[in-house]
Amino acid sequence: MTEKEIKKNVNLCDEKGNLNEKSVGWSRSPIFNLNLKKHIFRKKRWNYWAFINDDCLFSVTITDLDYAGMAFIYFYDFNTGYFAEKTITTLFGKDVKISNEVYSDTIFDNDKMKIKMIYENEKTKIEVQTNDFDSKHFKAELTVYQPKDYDTLNVVIPWDKKHFQFTSKQEGLACEGFIRLDDKKHILKKDFSFATLDFGRGVWPYKISWNWANAGGHSEDKRIGLNLGAKWTDNTGMTENAVVIDGNLIKISEEVIFSYDKNDLIKPWKLKTKETDKVDLTFTPVYKRHAQTNFVIIKSNIYQMIGYFSGYIKDEYNNKIYINKLPGCSEEHFAKW
Template sequence: MTTFEREITGPVDLCLPDGRLDPAAVGWSRTPLHRANLRGWGRTKRWEYWCVTTPTHLVALTVSDLDFLALNSVYLLEYAPGGLELERTAILPGGLGARLPETVAGSPGAPDVVTGPARPTGGKVRVEIRDEPGGTRLRARCLTPERVPVEVDLLVARPAGHESLSVVVPWSSRRFQYTSKQTALPASGRVRVGGEFLDFDGDDTWAVLDHGRGRWPRTVRWNWGAASGRTDGHTLGVQLGGQWTLGTGSTENALCVDGRLSKIGEELDWRWSPSDPLRPWTVRTPLTGQVDLTFTPFHNRRVRTEAGALANRTDQLFGHYDGTVRADDGTRIAVERLLGWAEDVRMRW
């Protein structure tokens, strides 16, 4: 093992009855075991973010409740030069969006998540996350600014025994985050834009989940990187984090190799050019060499938002990872053009 963090192996509540972080919840697990019984208003943040990629295009869905507003979105990108890129984001003051469950939305036993009108008009967005016998069903609808209808219908499989990273990051007893990062999940389906259909049915279609529940400080900055695919004879999911976990004793770093998780307790060394984020990035474990990756972007999803109490400065770069990683059992994997992303985010909320 490459971490001294405590592994949690049984169900646990995130919070004590008074809303403070339960010390028994601090640690990580290979499957989602925390019940996010959050209390209080104003600093509580809940979200589900799914991104499903193919070699030629991707779609990302977000459902979020930030207390004072809800923010739900659909993002679609074709990688080819001049390819389609569209984003629809519905901002709902007062947090009048979907009620997000205490467990991972779309997992067995969790209530369905549905937000937005069945037939959205204008800038409205419909997102559905439902549990089905075959996995998690993701659906979305919106209109482009030109009033072209967009429909998303995807099924994310849940392979038996597939492990993921769930971890609590504790800033204090009053400020903390529980996140479940799930990589390298097979997915299938399609996206319709007007009369055109984008196929998500290949063997190289992969889904990544960022499930978040916590109580956050007013301002924060983070790096997040993820990638999924097949390389060097293995199915590999890469989960990388930075900045926001410093000094907490927890990290959100892990590898998923052929469905088995390797937790990385070492903080990563991220290097990139903030003035030119499309230049190559490097992400490494400086002490152990377990992660030694170069990320080469091909597209920047640049977001600048000022909406009252909310300010968001995001550079989310999509591209490919190359280099090497090492699993807990010593297996060294050559990473070649593994599709994913790396982002630099500054948030005031």
């Protein structure tokens, strides 16, 4: 598979709001002008953040689907197995402030939960507060470091001229701060904590499914960020597959096959490249998250496994980078939206 690397700024859409074919490709920084317009009630915009270390996993998302706004958080404790999550849905994006720029502010301001994602000087500061998170008071204050010389994966996926997606997947970012549930405080230290950004803007088909895997950690004294996907990019000529090693991105221009037992998702998964041996990973789940949404015309069913990746990925020189118990997630998602 040949994927075009884009090195100059380019508009995502043409004057009619349809896909600009010149934007189809990938880049190491978000140089796309996301001039997303028209397509009333079909646009999807979200900022998903996840934070992971040996102690815990925390995720926070703000989404605008044109006809609905959503915000959700979830938390998993690797030591105790404790898990909790909270979702709020509003009509027509009420309480959501979101833009089409990757490095910008995103806010959800609701009487049940408040989320701020504020970008300034190559850092995003994230604050989350809610008084009823599994009957607990929840507060998080986190800082993510996004230096300009740190490669990110930025891809335009073309289904057709009226359906397309820009995604910025930023993996293995350094982060620090705290997460507090009542009186229990979890500290994230910069050298041992890893953040993921899934920034999405596009016009989607109503019905779609996907697999997504991401992870962050240290392996062979290297800082590793991993992003692998499947199904939703099939037959588009593009993938969202890449690994970031010490801030340098290696694009994997090949489909990755997710093999798993759909009747027993807690069993180990296999993730392998379709044509070569560039990726050969085993994902071992330790927790199964199941979330469903049924809100007017939004229907979503996600099984997200939390666990560890082991195996190897080859770098651009065909050298194997061995991975051992890299913490992360792998998911199966069906959506009508």
